[in-house]
Amino acid sequence: MIGFFPKLYKDETLYSWLARYHIRSNNSSYKSTLSDLFMKDTIVAITDFPCNLQTLCTEIGDMYKPRYLINQHTPLPYYSPFIKRGNYEKIIDLMESTNKNRVYAVLGLPAGNVPYPRHLRYCATCFIEDVNQYGEPYWHRIHQIPGVHICPHHLEILSESSVLSKRTVSNQKFHALSESINSPIHRNNLYSDKENEVLEVVALNSLKLLQEEINPIGLPNLRNYYISKLHDKELMTATSRIKFQELLPRFINFYGKNTLKLFGSNLNIDDKDTWLHRLLRKPKSSCHPIRHILFNTFLGDDIFSYKNINIKTPYYQPFGDSPFPCLNRASEHFLKDVISTVNITICSSTKQPVGTFKCNCGFVFSRRGPDLSKEDRYKVGSVKQFGEVWLEKVEELYNDGLNYSEIARQLKSNRATIKKYLFNENQKMKQHSNDYKHKSYKAKWSNLIVRNPDLSRTKLREQLPSVYMWLYRNDREWLLTNMPPKQKGCNKDINKVSWETRDYELAKKIELEAESLKKINNDGIVRVTVRSIGRELGVISMLENEIEKLPECKLMLAKVTETLKDFQLRRIKFRAKNLRDMGIEITPSKLIRNSALSTKIDGDILNSIEEEIYTPKN
Ligand SMILES: [Zn+2]
Ligand SMILES: [Zn+2]
Known part of the structure; x- marks a missing residue:
């Protein structure tokens, strides 16, 4: 030592x-x-x-x-x-x-x-x-x-x-x-x-750096800090781009070319990749302290501003930080910060940023920016789309007896908008009822033909004129393929053949219908019976009353219909899957209640319940 x-x-x-x-x-x-x-x-x-x-x-x-x-x-x-x-x-x-x-x-x-x-x-x-x-x-x-x-x-x-x-x-x-x-x-x-003026500023700032012992600020934080400063100086575009074409001349003019040369930091006004670009772009490597001093001085700050950089200083964001509030008054999350992104475009006439906010509830709105205060965050410029949740609310209020104006007041909308949307919904309802009519008329017509294999086209038409006319107007193609062949006089053989053919064809339809009934995976789960198949195919009474004429159908029905127990077992599996999908723990009592079983329960059913509960499923 x-x-x-x-x-x-x-x-x-x-x-x-x-x-x-x-x-x-x-x-x-x-x-x-x-x-x-x-x-x-x-x-x-x-x-x-x-x-x-x-x-x-x-x-x-x-x-x-x-x-x-x-x-x-x-x-x-x-x-x-x-x-x-x-x-x-x-x-x-x-x-x-x-x-x-x-x-x-x-x-x-x-x-x-x-x-x-x-x-x-x-x-x-x-x-x-x-x-x-x-x-x-x-x-x-x-x-x-x-x-x-x-x-x-x-x-x-x-x-x-x-x-x-x-x-x-x-x-x-x-x-x-x-x-x-x-x-x-x-x-x-x-x-x-x-030059002396700048030499002094640089020397004093360098001395302060040595004395202040500032820890690394972090390259992204430094950049954020500069960007927010550039924004204050109106050197950022509305889409958060640096206006280098304005910045470069202003910076060079601020110091003068000769002064910049003293610090090995000369700039060329036409260059697209100068040290100033590299200082302000998303930084990959550090930049020399002298250049930070020069730029910070240009921004009107000194070294002490580095000590006060709020690490969270964000990039310039005309609408602030995400998430953004949903401004759908019909939604339960109204005013809650649930929208994670904003899409920013530029208004062609004002050159100001326009933010479009899209919420999961279907509500889409836009607002012209930039936001200047916290209150601006809660302003809707225009609604681009109301969405399902809003529409449901309008209908709900309408069904509660409120008139257009009252609904408009409650949803901070206007009467015309409410009226328009309710009208559109009405149209949709009409469409819906049309679909229903279409289906039921087709069933009625098929039923008529099967039950009356002997009747000619004209006779059939006389039996159900309105059904015929409706189908003729709205679904002619289907109607023409569902007509008996044109008859010339009466023929027993043809009659016989047509019964056999129909039996065979209907049996096929029964098989397909039973399959599709078993595939129903919503709350409309039904037991596969003669009636439920007949109802779907529009042939109940024929299956119940004329089954002896239809041997193929009879066999098929025996094969595809469910006993009560079959159906209960199927329903238990279905409900158990539902509960699992919803992330609800399955217990015997829940499963029994959900499967609408009576208190008297068959042993096989109990086994099946236990299996659903205790066997792991993917
Ligand atoms: Zn000295
Ligand atoms: Zn929403």
Whole structure:
């Protein structure tokens, strides 16, 4: 352990401190100083991000902690707000406990970036003041920061030493400022007023970055912050695109091309992929701090604004955050935030954003944006679609005896709209009843033919004139294929053949109908009986009264109809599946109640109930 070690001066670089130690140590070579400090003589003297700091701190008796050295005496705080969050801890780790000189790689600043100062620099006035105060000058951290050309304390142009600051040089020498410069040289300030103004702003902001020690903000958060600022400056389009065509000229004009060149951040007005584009697009890599400073200054902010970034600052959203409230008054979730997305388009005349909100209840509405207050969130511009829930409510109110105006008042709609929708519903009802009539007339007609195989077309027509006329007008095609063949006189053989044919054909229909009855999977589940089949086919009385003339049908009916027990078993399975689908736990009592079984239950039925409950189903 080293017995004596000099104290660090304010904002002194670690390199400067180690150089001063070397002078005091009376070591004959830098190599032996390095092995004193780092227990290794292969370490190089690094001017900005030295590594192996844990070893160093141990060797000097824990006079300082590595974190303290990093935050107070290396340039990391200058970079840290703008680097990827995960990389910050990696860099700390590299500097504390490795000797890998990889910090720049992890900082993630793309190549072709802001130039790094070639030599170590100093401020002549700081030099003199430090000699007066401490008896010796030292290398200041702020003077080595890229983009800082002026001392923020004295607003004096920095002077260059002959000590190379290039981090790539494998250098084992430490050069103290006192050894490098005998008497400080004040440099003339040849910059224009405008340039000086920006140089000062950059130097002061850089100093604040070093002092404030802001943790990484996160690249997406930084972008969100800039986007919301651009929105305030009206540099965003209504669809949340950056107006680069306006932004670029304004930015260049704000600084002037020559000033931007001083910071290696020149911009070309016609370029589509400048550093400014990369700074503001969805970020893949970090951007140099100097560019953040320049852009933030352009936005009218300083470094302190970075400390106050609300991590949740959203992208510019003309209708705010999702989910959005459903504004359907007929719905139970009225005003609740249930709509997850908004579709934004641009109004062609006003160029303002229009949001269309689509709710699962069928209600679709739009509103012109942007929303300017919280209340705007609950405003309907126009209704695009009312949907089922709304229509049902209108009907319900109408059936409750409310008139159009009263319904309109309750749903905050207008009388004409309510009337229109009720009328449309009425039309639908008519359509529905037409469908019903169609079905029943066809059944009546088929029934008539089957029961009267001997009747001619004319006679049949006389039996059911209105049915015939209706079918003739509305479904002539069907009617013509469901006519007996044209007769020329009466023929017993034809009669006989037609009975046989009909028996055979009807038996087929019975089989199909029984199958389709068993497929019913809603609450209309019915037992397959002679009556239920007859009802569906419109031939009840024939199946009941003339079955002896139809031997095929008789056989088929015996085969497909269900006994009460068959039906109960089928119904238990059906109800059990229903309960399972609804996620309801099945118990014997629930199943019995749902299957409408009487209290006297057959043993087979009980077995079936148990099977439904205790056998796992997919
Ligand atoms: Zn100074
Ligand atoms: Zn809704």
